[in-house]
Amino acid sequence: MKPNKYSEFNESNSKDNLKGVEFRLARLGDENALTQIHINRDGGDKESVKKIFSNEIKAIGESSALFVAEYKSQIVGFGRSRFIEADEELGYRNMPSGYYLLGVIVKEEFRRKGIGEGLVKARIDHIKSQAKQVYTFVDEVNKSMILLLTKIGFLRLTDDFTYPRSKEKKKMVIFELNI
Numbered sequence: 001m002k003p004n005k006y007s008e009f010n011e012s013n014s015k016d017n018l019k020g021v022e023f024r025l026a027r028l029g030d031e032n033a034l035t036q037i038h039i040n041r042d043g044g045d046k047e048s049v050k051k052i053f054s055n056e057i058k059a060i061g062e063s064s065a066l067f068v069a070e071y072k073s074q075i076v077g078f079g080r081s082r083f084i085e086a087d088e089e090l091g092y093r094n095m096p097s098g099y100y101l102l103g104v105i106v107k108e109e110f111r112r113k114g115i116g117e118g119l120v121k122a123r124i125d126h127i128k129s130q131a132k133q134v135y136t137f138v139d140e141v142n143k144s145m146i147l148l149l150t151k152i153g154f155l156r157l158t159d160d161f162t163y164p165r166s167k168e169k170k171k172m173v174i175f176e177l178n179i
């Protein structure tokens with residue numbers, strides 16, 4: 001894992017939220033910008049990552065969404081949500097079925113301007129008409145994301161669960177919010 005995979009936790013609160021950021025569902029044409037943001041943080045093969053994004057965009061519907069933050073015609077961040085049917089027969093253990101917020105990334109130079117929070121809230125708004133709870137996973141060392149979620153009202157649910165799709169050996173925690 002790259003050392004800067006998570007934002008360095010910085011308690012200073014010189015908040016200057018960016019005005020004029022639009023939070024919207026991704027559309028075809030956004031793939032290049034999304035791919036660049038993904039690769040800058042997580043690496044990967046450009047064409048494969050781009051294909052994944054274009055498939056995700058085409059699949060946006062009731063059970064999955066991909067939101068982007070756009071500022072002055074530039075994509076500056078994104079976040080996904082997906083309905084997970086956490087069936088024990090499929091290897092899930094101790095996980096509620098429901099809508100999960102997954103994989104949010106804000107471009108480094110746009111961090112700490114309210115965009116991460118905006119992406120979380122936009123996805124919650126999108127899910128609101130379909131569910132009463134929303135869940136998310138966070139690596140327990142990702143203090144920045146945990147604080148962001150806690151401020152919105154998410155509560156820690158459990159760290160004793162199995163998510164069969166997970167490839168990385170991180171200590172993840174599920175957070176829950178009533179919406």
Ligand SMILES: CC(C)(COP(=O)(O)OP(=O)(O)OC[C@H]1O[C@@H](n2cnc3c(N)ncnc32)[C@H](O)[C@@H]1OP(=O)(O)O)[C@@H](O)C(=O)NCCC(=O)NCCS
Binds near residue numbers: 006
């Ligand atoms: C985590 C991340 C999405 C936050 O996005 P962001 O746009 O910088 O966050 P916001 O500006 O909306 O922050 C909202 C609140 O979260 C907390 N927070 C966010 N980043 C923080 C940091 N680096 N240090 C301390 N608190 C932080 C603060 O309470 C902040 O409010 P404040 O600025 O008024 O103090 C961003 O840092 C990122 O892309 N990190 C790398 C990817 C990642 O870790 N994704 C999450 C797991 S998949």
